[in-house]
Amino acid sequence: MDCRELQDLLQLFLDGEIDERDRGEVEGHLSECCACRRQAEFERRFRETLRCSFVADPPPPRLCERIRAELGRAAAPRWHLQSLAPAVPVAAVLLVGMLLGYIWSLTGFAPFGDESAPRSQARAEIPPAAPQAVSPPGPTPPPAAPAVAKTASIARAPEIAQEDSEREARPPRVARAKKAAPPAVEEEKAEAAGEQELPVEVASSDPSEIAAYLRERLGRWVRVPTFHGRARLVGGTASSEARKAQLVYRYGDQHITLHVSAKADSSLPAQGIVVRPEGAHRVARWRLGGLTFSMTSLLDPAEMVRLVSDELRVQNEAEALARARRRAEEEAFTRWLSPPEPNYSEATTVSRSAP
Amino acid sequence: MFGFGSRKRREEFEAQALPYMGALFNAGLRLTRNPSDAEDLVQDTFVKAFRFFHRFEPGTNLKAWLFKILTNTFINQYRRRSRERDSLGVADTEAALDRQPAPDFWAGLPPPDASLRALFSDEVKAAIDDLPVDFRMTVLLRDIEDFTYQEIADIMDCPVGTVMSRLHRGRRMLQKRLYGHAVREGYLQAGERAAGAEIVPIDELRRRRDGKG
Numbered sequence: 001m002d003c004r005e006l007q008d009l010l011q012l013f014l015d016g017e018i019d020e021r022d023r024g025e026v027e028g029h030l031s032e033c034c035a036c037r038r039q040a041e042f043e044r045r046f047r048e049t050l051r052c053s054f055v056a057d058p059p060p061p062r063l064c065e066r067i068r069a070e071l072g073r074a075a076a077p078r079w080h081l082q083s084l085a086p087a088v089p090v091a092a093v094l095l096v097g098m099l100l101g102y103i104w105s106l107t108g109f110a111p112f113g114d115e116s117a118p119r120s121q122a123r124a125e126i127p128p129a130a131p132q133a134v135s136p137p138g139p140t141p142p143p144a145a146p147a148v149a150k151t152a153s154i155a156r157a158p159e160i161a162q163e164d165s166e167r168e169a170r171p172p173r174v175a176r177a178k179k180a181a182p183p184a185v186e187e188e189k190a191e192a193a194g195e196q197e198l199p200v201e202v203a204s205s206d207p208s209e210i211a212a213y214l215r216e217r218l219g220r221w222v223r224v225p226t227f228h229g230r231a232r233l234v235g236g237t238a239s240s241e242a243r244k245a246q247l248v249y250r251y252g253d254q255h256i257t258l259h260v261s262a263k264a265d266s267s268l269p270a271q272g273i274v275v276r277p278e279g280a281h282r283v284a285r286w287r288l289g290g291l292t293f294s295m296t297s298l299l300d301p302a303e304m305v306r307l308v309s310d311e312l313r314v315q316n317e318a319e320a321l322a323r324a325r326r327r328a329e330e331e332a333f334t335r336w337l338s339p340p341e342p343n344y345s346e347a348t349t350v351s352r353s354a355p
Numbered sequence: 356m357f358g359f360g361s362r363k364r365r366e367e368f369e370a371q372a373l374p375y376m377g378a379l380f381n382a383g384l385r386l387t388r389n390p391s392d393a394e395d396l397v398q399d400t401f402v403k404a405f406r407f408f409h410r411f412e413p414g415t416n417l418k419a420w421l422f423k424i425l426t427n428t429f430i431n432q433y434r435r436r437s438r439e440r441d442s443l444g445v446a447d448t449e450a451a452l453d454r455q456p457a458p459d460f461w462a463g464l465p466p467p468d469a470s471l472r473a474l475f476s477d478e479v480k481a482a483i484d485d486l487p488v489d490f491r492m493t494v495l496l497r498d499i500e501d502f503t504y505q506e507i508a509d510i511m512d513c514p515v516g517t518v519m520s521r522l523h524r525g526r527r528m529l530q531k532r533l534y535g536h537a538v539r540e541g542y543l544q545a546g547e548r549a550a551g552a553e554i555v556p557i558d559e560l561r562r563r564r565d566g567k568g
Binding site: 011012015017046047049050051053054055056057058059060063064066067068070071072074075329330333334336337 | 362365369373376380384390394401402403405407410423424427431475476483494498503523526529530
């Protein structure tokens with residue numbers, strides 16, 4: 001090896017990227033040639049000085065917090081809060097509502113209470129994006145204990161006692177549940193009247209506030225349906241041990257209780273709403289995104305189905321949109337990061353020894 | 356779908372990726388030359404990496420993957436600024452450096468002690484910052500972050516030969532600049548140089564410096 005050949009290999013040698021055969025030759029030449037040895041020593045010291053002199057700037061402490069907060073936001077399904085809040089155009093909601101009402105009045109379909117309603121007709125009522133099957137009631141199931149009765153164990157938040165029109169503007173007030181249990185019968189009677197306030201831990205009509213609170217309690221996001229604003233959110237209660245949440249809405253002069261369970265109830269159809277009577281109430285149940293929703297109210301079953309199917313349609317659309325967006329983003333990311341995905345396998349790393 | 360189970364995923368990501376925040380921030384700082392932009396860049400990098408974390412193949416080099424995202428994010432943002440676009444390219448004049456032998460001053464320097472290192476650190480950073488962006492990134496990835504040629508080629512999406520060439524030329528530019536600095540600061544005499552390097556008497560260097568200052 002002569003000095004010119006060494007020049008070609010010196011960088012590879014010093015950077016530890018040379019192969020074994022060439023390394024031997026370079027070392028051989030360096031042991032013989034004073035000028036090249038001097039140059040190699042200079043280059044080596046330059047690298048060393050560069051590395052040693054470079055004092056890394058510590059990232060500002062807030063950066064870590066910033067990143068964690070951003071990751072938290074990124075982890076949250078963004079379309080929940082966005083799509084369920086006022087993003088749904090009011091006109092579209094009205095149109096759908098009117099259309100549904102029209103169909104309802106034409107067909108006279110009642111998914112509950114009208115045993116003669118044929119199944120095929122029941123399907124026709126649901127818009128295409130909505131669940132494909134509405135289960136008409138089969139033989140009347142034995143009346144179970146009303147789900148709402150469970151709320152009796154949670155004391156009434158005093159702040160909620162006077163719900164009024166100013167609620168929108170008020171910040172949420174948290175009233176910790178007390179384990180005072182009024183007689184269940186009384187509770188049921190009160191709710192049957194549909195007038196008394198239901199207990200909530202957080203009083204707020206803002207879905208994002210309720211979602212944030214539930215997330216804090218349950219450690220996960222819970223979709224907070226808004227029913228297009230037709231039902232007004234009163235508040236929420238989370239039960240951390242059961243991994244369930246309960247939301248309370250006001251619908252006209254009625255109350256709606258919505259139980260959300262982290263468990264997917266496999267007895268329910270993947271898509272569709274099942275309405276059953278439970279005592280004086282009707283309970284509409286459906287599955288969505290690994291959750292089971294259970295809505296209890298004194299409303300007319302047709303009205304319940306209409307509320308729920310509208311909500312589901314909006315949710316499904318939002319979900320499809322989110323899926324499409326995510327797919328597009330993934331494709332864009334792949335394009336952005338490619339061509340072809342580099343293999344960073346440690347195995348391909350050339351072993352590097354200190355020059 | 357509902358973000359359920361995302362907490363575990365997030366914790367896993369944070370445990371694996373956040374340790375590289377310091378390295379990414381430093382690279383971001385050298386790239387953007389601005390702490391605030393560097394923070395934004397690093398944040399964008401982490402958010403992107405998290406969102407597409409499922410595309411990362413476990414057992415492969417996460418640091419290289421994160422640096423690739425950082426680099427791409429920077430380039431994408433950088434390219435939007437048309438004003439700076441030109442400096443992405445390599446000035447033809449820099450090619451001349453390839454043919455210029457290195458100044459031989461380093462051989463005469465004592466090993467850098469702590470104080471000297473601190474003095475040098477700012478100058479080293481300034482010198483790196485003055486490199487055209489491709490050279491800056493290559494030198495940083497190799498000499499500071501210790502990536503292999505192949506990893507740098509993957510990160511910067513270019514052939515290994517280009518990495519070697521940029522590294523060679525980038526180091527030459529650094530050497531030239533730091534040589535001037537070492538002389539000005541009196542770390543070495545102007546005579547301590549390699550044959551072929553520009554001969555500038557120390558008095559002339561001082562005059563130039565004072566004239567600029």
